[in-house]
Amino acid sequence: MERRPLPAVLLFLAACANIQPPPGGPPDTTPPKLASVYPESVAVFPGFKGDVEFRFNEVISEGSTPSMGQGTGDLEKLIILSPTTRVPDVGWHRYRITVKPAEGWKPNRVYRVELLPGVTDVRQNRSKVESVVTFSTGAELPHDTLSGRMFDWKAGAPAQAGLIEAVLEPDSLPYRALTDSAGRFSFGPLPRGEYLVYGVIDQNHNFRLDSREAFDTVRIRPESARVAVPELYAFVHDTLPPRIQQITPTDSVTATITFAEPLDPYLKLDPSKATVRKLPDSTAVPVVALIMHDTTGMMQQRGPGETTPLDTAALRRRLDSAGVRRARPDTGVLRRPGDTTRVQPSDSLAERLGLAAAARPAMNRPPLSDRITLRVGQPWHPGDHFEVSVLGARTVSGVTGDVHSPLIIPAEKPVGRADSLRADSLKARFQRSDSTARADSLRKRKPK
Numbered sequence: 014m015e016r017r018p019l020p021a022v023l024l025f026l027a028a029c030a031n032i033q034p035p036p037g038g039p040p041d042t043t044p045p046k047l048a049s050v051y052p053e054s055v056a057v058f059p060g061f062k063g064d065v066e067f068r069f070n071e072v073i074s075e076g077s078t079p080s081m082g083q084g085t086g087d088l089e090k091l092i093i094l095s096p097t098t099r100v101p102d103v104g105w106h107r108y109r110i111t112v113k114p115a116e117g118w119k120p121n122r123v124y125r126v127e128l129l130p131g132v133t134d135v136r137q138n139r140s141k142v143e144s145v146v147t148f149s150t151g152a153e154l155p156h157d158t159l160s161g162r163m164f165d166w167k168a169g170a171p172a173q174a175g176l177i178e179a180v181l182e183p184d185s186l187p188y189r190a191l192t193d194s195a196g197r198f199s200f201g202p203l204p205r206g207e208y209l210v211y212g213v214i215d216q217n218h219n220f221r222l223d224s225r226e227a228f229d230t231v232r233i234r235p236e237s238a239r240v241a242v243p244e245l246y247a248f249v250h251d252t253l254p255p256r257i258q259q260i261t262p263t264d265s266v267t268a269t270i271t272f273a274e275p276l277d278p279y280l281k282l283d284p285s286k287a288t289v290r291k292l293p294d295s296t297a298v299p300v301v302a303l304i305m306h307d308t309t310g311m312m313q314q315r316g317p318g319e320t321t322p323l324d325t326a327a328l329r330r331r332l333d334s335a336g337v338r339r340a341r342p343d344t345g346v347l348r349r350p351g352d353t354t355r356v357q358p359s360d361s362l363a364e365r366l367g368l369a370a371a372a373r374p375a376m377n378r379p380p381l382s383d384r385i386t387l388r389v390g391q392p393w394h395p396g397d398h399f400e401v402s403v404l405g406a407r408t409v410s411g412v413t414g415d416v417h418s419p420l421i422i423p424a425e426k427p428v429g430r431a432d433s434l435r436a437d438s439l440k441a442r443f444q445r446s447d448s449t450a451r452a453d454s455l456r457k458r459k460p461k
Contacts, residue, residue, distance in 0.1 A: 044140040045069040045132055048108075052148055055202065059151045061118050064104070064111035065126045067144060074133045075105040082115065084219050093127040093220055096186035121151040123204050125188055147202060157235050158201030161242030163192050163212040165227065166409075167275055169380040171196025172247060176215040178222065182207045189220055207234045212245030225249060246378055248275065254414030255406040258383075262422055265392035270403065270418075275381035276305065277407040282385065286405055289389055289420075292398040299390035303403075306384045381409055396424040 051066040052058055076087025084090070084100040088110060094101040097114050104111040112126050125147045132140045147155070159179055163172040175192040181204060190200035192212075214227040222228055227247040233240060256273040263269055282303040289298040387401065399420040407413045 041134075041136050042138060044138040044142075045071050045073050045134045046140070047128075047142045047144055050144055050146055052146070054146045054148060055154060057149045057151065057154060060120070061148070061150045064113045065146055067110045067112075067128050069108055069110075069132070069140075071134055072107050073105075073110070074135055074137070076133075080105065088132075090218060091129045091131050093125075093129065093189050093191070095125040095127075095188040096122065096181070098187065118150055121149075122186070123147065123149050123152050123155050123202075125200075125203075127190065129191070145200075152204065155202035155204045156238050157203045157205055157240060158199060158238065159203060159208070159210065159233075159235075159240050159242055160197070160199035161210075161244065163196045163198065163229075163245040163247060164376050164378075165214055166229075166246040166248040166376070166378070167227065167381045169375065171375070172212065172214060172245075174215070175247065176211075176213040176220060176222070177245075178211040178213065179203065180209045180211070182209065205235060207232070210242055210245070212247050214247050244377060246376070248381065248409050251408060251410045252412060253408075254412050255408050255416050257401075257403075257416045257418040260387075260401055260418055260420045262393070262420070263386075265394075266389050268387045268401075268420060270385040270387055270401070272383045272385075272406070272408075272416075275383045275409045276385070277409050277411065278305070278379040278381060280305065280405075280407050286403060287387060288402045288404075289387070290400045291393075292400060292419075295400075298393075298399065300387065301390045302386070302388040304386040304388075306382045306386060393422050395422055397422040 046069065047067060048070045049066075049068045051068070052061070052063075074087075078085055078087050080086030080089045080103040082089075082100055082102065086103065088105060089100060089103045092101060092103050092110075092112055094112060094114060097116065099115040102111075102113050102115055110128070110132070114124075118124070125145065127146075128142075128144045130139075130141045130143050132142070134140075149155075159177075161177075163175045163177065164170065165172045165175070171194075172192055173194050173196065175196065175198075177190045177192060177198045177200070179188045180186065181188065188200070188203055190198055192198045209230060209232050211222055212229045213222045215221070216226055217223065227249045229245040229247045231243050231245065233242060251274050253274075255276065258271045258273045261269045261271070282305055284300045284303050287300045287303050289300055290296060291298055385403070393399065399422075400417065401420050402415065402417045404415045405413060406416050
């Protein structure tokens with residue numbers, strides 16, 4: 014049978030069916046946009062069996078590490094599913110990201126699925142979009158919202174991207190969210206009930222509280238739809254007693270005691286809590302001061318052995334004495350009278366004045382410190398050996414103990430013959446330059 018050629022019209026239509034963008038055009042720098050979400054948020058779906066879907070307007074990247082159910086996949090790191098204790102099943106389908114619990118959807122539960130910013134397209138354009146889907150598989154629709162603030166207590170700063178885990182009692186259902194750049198969080202709607210709220214410095218970003226990670230916890234029972242959670246101060250909880258890491262002399266009568274873990278900031282220090290004995294005959298050396306430092310070293314002694322951060326009134330007096338005023342009451346910016354330079358934030362200017370830490374509005378608790386300054390009543394000398402004891406030291410975890418450690422004052426380094434000759438040569442050189450300069454200044458200048 015003889016084949017006849019296709020009509021010209023069909024050839025033209027076939028050519029038009031596969032239109033490609035012209036080569037050499039401008040590169041695509043637009044990040045992917047979220048087109049739709051399934052299922053509908055804040056709704057009841059009894060017997061729900063499908064997947065939660067986030068659909069985008071273009072093909073998205075699976076990432077360099079695929080999702081294998083271990084929590085290490087690039088897309089798995091962008092999904093927070095609550096309540097579950099397992100890594101969810103996260104799937105990539107070109108335009109879509111699908112999510113479901115590894116154990117399947119349970120009946121009569123309220124689920125919360127959060128997509129974090131970070132989805133990229135095949136050209137690595139990163140999207141800043143985030144989305145939350147909250148729905149019920151049969152339980153009553155929730156209405157409560159938890160909000161508050163979390164601090165990294167040791168760093169003395171708000172906890173950015175800190176993990177907030179609200180465990181609903183008595184079933185221990187964990188609902189999770191992250192803090193913003195100022196340490197604030199607000200997430201809901203959540204079911205009504207008693208919660209054990211954790212604030213975690215999630216170092217490995219697995220959305221779980223692991224051993225040796227700093228955390229704080231508080232128990233709340235909401236009585237209204239909007240619940241203010243007390244401030245959370247995350248720190249590493251340790252059951253070991255306090256331990257001295259090192260003692261470093263700073264001058265002839267002062268040494269810094271550094272502990273292996275932060276101390277209780279409310280610990281009242283007293284010179285009677287420390288003893289210093291010179292070896293080898295254990296001669297007692299009088300201790301005149303024992304002072305705890307904060308992370309900035311700006312502390313003042315309020316009473317015998319009691320320390321507290323520098324108060325704002327004292328700070329204001331120091332700012333006034335330095336000729337510093339606020340540019341406007343609502344700007345939080347400091348400026349010297351007559352200063353025409355570019356206005357810097359208050360922290361930046363305060364740092365130049367040595368007042369940054371006290372001026373920075375932050376925590377309602379004193380900062381943590383692992384250092385104590387010890388001051389004695391008689392000077393020590395190079396080569397001396399001492400034994401230092403601090404009684405009743407208490408860690409931030411509340412464990413108390415007596416600590417002991419040796420203190421060795423470094424011996425003076427002898428000056429070698431080469432060093433002395435080098436010093437003599439430098440001295441002679443400076444003397445020659447001085448005499449030359451003097452001779453030049455006495456030389457008469459020729460009249461013009």
